[in-house]
Amino acid sequence: MAKLYYKFGVMGSSKTASALMCRFNYLQKGISVLLLKPKIDNRDSSDEVVARIGISAPCTTFSESENLQVLFDEQNAQNKFKVVIVDECQFCTKKQIDQLREIAENVPVLCYGLKTNFKGELFEGSKRLLEIADSIQEIKSVCQCGKKAIMNGRFVKGLMVTDGQEIEIGGDEKYRGLCWSCFKKEQEKTRVYEKIIKHLNVLKELDSAGNWSGDTSADNIIMQTPHVIYEDDVKTFIEDFKEFQIKSPDKILLIDDNIDTLRKITMKDKDFDYMMCLISFVLKLEKDKPGILKTLIEDGTMIKWLKQIKKCVDE
Ligand SMILES: [Zn+2]
Known part of the structure; x- marks a missing residue:
């Protein structure tokens, strides 16, 4: 029976690498996989899923207005795809997750992505996946201090920021997976810095x-x-x-x-x-x-x- 899987992790937890390894395993067994990725912005023209450890694979990208059920039917006209893997699934809309849910009635759909944004709030796609996925699995990773990382810190230069757009386009920024105490420490550091500098x-x-x-005063007698x-x-x-x-x-x-x-x-x-x-x-x-x-x-x-x-x- 096909299922809708949600596999989430923080930044740097090798989600994309896991997605690509999963695809590789299917391919080795002769099972064709449709690899999908949301277009984050218009300039993002790369039709490739790239993991930081250096592996990559061609994929089909879709915009936020695209119907994934229609997209799947078009791509799968010859019935060759037996599995769908979605990377960066947090950027899917609620509607698109519902469409993936429908696709999963026939073929397994595995969604890889973040759970929360840099403010610690659920992404639209993540929220819907938590609500309707058959299987929810965490891809665990550690914070710089060794504890389990649960937060995604957005860093601009050396400071963590907690204000701004969910997706900062063209921003010169980095993300880091952090535990709650390190997240709080970084937040405090930003506050200290702004006040002191x-x-x-x-x-x-x-x-x-x-x-x-x-x-x-010279006449101070005390x-x-x-x-x-x-x-x-x-x-x-x-x-x-x-x-x-x-x-x-x-x-x-x-x-x-x-x-x-x-x-x-x-x-x-x-x-x-x-x-x-x-x-x-x-x-x-x-x-x-x-x-x-x-x-x-x-x-x-x-x-x-x-x-x-x-x-x-x-x-
Ligand atoms: Zn920590």
Whole structure:
């Protein structure tokens, strides 16, 4: 008995490779397969299904207005196809999945594709397949941390984005399969970055980050430890950063709190997390070593660090 199969996985779970291997297995047994793929946009003229591991096969493409039942009947005029395989089935419309459902009354239809988009929401085709497929199977894969990947993160340069169109045409972007905790971490990273990086230009323009408390009033009878009264722009920077402050940066960084050590940190190979940790470290240090932030802003070190954070994301 023919069935409608839905085999889903995240980005990078070798869905297309699995589809092509499945086709190969049928062909080896002398069974003809009709390989189908939705046209994602008009510029996509390639009539080929290509897997990243380097295998490919010719296919028939269809637009979102095409009736797949009609398409199948046309292609199968001589009754040669015994199996239908659809790659990127998430891009099918609900109607087209219903048409595949009808085709599956006579020949097995195997659909390979994603389940959810970069926002973690079902695609139209995936939703319908979950509703009406006879067999639903997950093609499992792992996240960078080793846990099971369930989300599809869309990355533009080094940052994950969760806004935008479901299909970004011509966008310079990459997708990565992630577990829920890594997905959340990447989301937080984007938020941190957007909040922090706007301070780069402001801090760059500052001549003075602030004044020592002793400089302003001489008639203060209460003896206070000297501290820096920071400019408003610096205060906003500190406030914005506080939200993301790492609790024990000293334990992560394993560097001493000497200002020359801090100045000399070479940027080569330092990643986003390291730089965020370093800034956290300095903000924490300000309590014990008042004025350290003032020095590091005025001598350009903080600017250098923020630029490095920007570089980590831009490259
Ligand atoms: Zn993970």
